[in-house]
Amino acid sequence: MDNKQSGTRNFPRIRLIADLMKGVKGNHGITGLCFTTTGRIVASTWTQNGYLMEKEIHGTAERTSSPPGTRIQSLAVSPTSGVLAYIVKNDIIFLDKQRLVVGRGNLKRTAPKQPRPQTSLAFTPDGMFLRVLDTNGHLSAISPNGK
Amino acid sequence: MISFSPDNKHFVVGLWDAGQSARVIVFGIESEPNSELMKWTINNLVQEIFLG
Numbered sequence: 001m002d003n004k005q006s007g008t009r010n011f012p013r014i015r016l017i018a019d020l021m022k023g024v025k026g027n028h029g030i031t032g033l034c035f036t037t038t039g040r041i042v043a044s045t046w047t048q049n050g051y052l053m054e055k056e057i058h059g060t061a062e063r064t065s066s067p068p069g070t071r072i073q074s075l076a077v078s079p080t081s082g083v084l085a086y087i088v089k090n091d092i093i094f095l096d097k098q099r100l101v102v103g104r105g106n107l108k109r110t111a112p113k114q115p116r117p118q119t120s121l122a123f124t125p126d127g128m129f130l131r132v133l134d135t136n137g138h139l140s141a142i143s144p145n146g147k
Numbered sequence: 148m149i150s151f152s153p154d155n156k157h158f159v160v161g162l163w164d165a166g167q168s169a170r171v172i173v174f175g176i177e178s179e180p181n182s183e184l185m186k187w188t189i190n191n192l193v194q195e196i197f198l199g
Contacts, residue, residue, distance in 0.1 A: 014189065017157065017173040029163030030171060035152045041159050043171050057157055057173045079153070 018059040032075030032121070037082045044072035044086055052086065054099075073119050080127030083144050087119055092130070094144055105142040107134060149193060151186065160193055 020041065032044035036054070045051040050072050075086040084095045087107065094103035107119070120133040129141040151158045155176065162170040178185065 013177040014158075014174045014192065015177060017175050020159075020171040020173060021169050028169060030148065030161030030169045031163075033148045033150050033159060033161035033171065035150050035157075035159070037153065039152055039154070039157075041150075041171065041173065043159075043161055043169075045169050046163075053171070057152070057159075059173075 017057055020053070020055050020059050031071075031073050032086060034075055034077045034084075036077050036084075037079060042075060042077060042084060044075050046071055046073075050088060074121045076121035076123050076130060078123045078127040078130075078144060079125060080123075081144065083127075085121055085123070085130050085144065087121065092121075092132070092142060103145050105130075107132065149190060155186075158189060 020043070028046040030043055031046045032042070034042055036042060040054055040056055042052065042054045044053075050070060052072060052075075070088065073087040075084060077084050082097045083102065084099065085092055085105075086095075087093075090107045092105035092107065093101060094105070096102045119135055122131050122133075123129070123144075124131060124141075127144070130144060132138075132140045132142060134140075148161045148163075149158060150161075157173060157175050159171060159173045162172075176185070176189070
């Protein structure tokens with residue numbers, strides 16, 4: 001891909017750094033994408049077995065894992081603790097910086113019951129709560145320790 | 148979807164492209180960062196690159 005710069009004065013100059021999923025086959029669309037507190041990139045994909053990718057911006061130091069469950073729907077990283085949260089089915093799973101499971105939460109969905117990839121996650125700036133916007137338009141808050 | 152690095156010097160774009168491999172593309176911002184207007188224009192630039 002060539003670098004593309006617009007001639008419009010208001011557009012900033014950007015350059016292509018890396019295409020991180022190039023050559024990785026069998027992964028469907030990106031469902032979650034976030035920078036970590038250390039500047040790494042984590043992404044999740046809509047695959048049956050779950051796929052979580054974590055890489056440096058230049059594509060080095062790859063660390064991938066296949067969390068238990070199916071189809072990761074969304075993810076977020078706490079700006080303070082670095083805890084990573086992602087959704088599998090009706091569960092929210094919290095991983096620490098070593099990517100070990102440190103907590104779980106539950107999505108209390110009403111309808112539709114079928115998991116959808118549009119559910120969104122975002123930590124509050126102070127890292128105290130994980131905000132969840134589900135496909136019904138319900139906004140809720142969950143503590144990173146799963147309570 | 149799009150996410151900006153903590154220092155606003157990079158951003159990453161993830162594509163939902165049914166039937167094809169997922170794409171995660173990293174860009175560097177060479178202009179002066181820390182501007183909400185810049186974020187707005189980058190979002191529009193990304194739209195232009197991938198959807199235009």
